[in-house]
Amino acid sequence: MASIFLKSTTTLILIFSAFCIATAIILDTDGDALRNGGQYYILPQSIGFGGGLTLKSKSGYSPCPLYITRENDETSPGIPVTIASPARIAIITSSLPISIVFNDIPNICMQPLGWQVIPDGTTGQSYVATGGSGIPFNPTETFSIEQIGDNNVYKISNKAGSGEARDVGFFEKDGLLGITNDIPLPIVFRKAFDVLSMV
Structure with missing residues (x-):
């Protein structure tokens, strides 16, 4: 009986631990929870890796869409993004499906500034570029x-x-953001503005 109880207790602990990991709250640099619909700067975790995120055309290609790179100036936070989920919750948790959209800025492409993954047939690599709808239903x-x-x-x-x-x-x-499974980018989130939740 004690053995069955121990196994049941261990199973519950493992399930609870997995649930806690899967629903861990994402925190910004102030230690506050990321708000659903909040605006943040995405910054490299360490110095020496450039500043925040900004946009540029891909060298040798059409000027559109705009691709994502880092500011050369490490003191520049870059362009803020809105991080949002269709889930009707106030805060962003780990593994939650989200969209990431640059704040609306003038750009020559006249396209939405939502992030999307675009495969490059010439290199076989996949880049993160703008042009996405900003609604996380399309897997890309x-x-x-x-x-x-x-x-x-x-x-x-x-x-x-x-x-x-x-x-x-x-x-x-080329210094552009893309799918790089071997070298994920360690980042932190800094508040850009105080905004209310989407909820």
């Missing part, structure tokens, strides 16, 4: 945030295609 536009370290350090993943999580990072060759 659905991202999630996962914790990878202490001190509120995270990575961004995409679950396009088969649903397998693929990590987002920068390609060394």
Whole structure:
């Protein structure tokens, strides 16, 4: 009887632990929970890796869509993004499907600024670019945030295609954001503005 009780207790602990990990609250650099619909700067976790995120055309290609790179100036936070989920909850948790959309800024492409994954047939790589609708129902536009370290350090993943999580990072060759499973980008989130939840 004690053995059955111990096994049941162990199973419940494992289930509870898995639930807690799966629903961990994502925190910003102030230690506050990321708000659903909040606006944040996405910054490299360590110095020496450039500043926040900004937009640029891909060299040698059409000027559109706009791709994502880092500010050269490490003191620049870049362009803020809105992080949102269709779930009717106030805060963002790990593994929650989200959309990421740059704040509306003038751009030559006249396209939405939602993130989406675009495969490049010439290189075989997949890049993260703008042009997404900003609604995380299409797998190429659905991202999630996962914790990878202490001190509120995270990575961004995409679950396009088969649903397998693929990590987002920068390609060394061109400095553009893309699917780089071997080298996920460690990031932190800094508040851009005080905004209310979507809920």
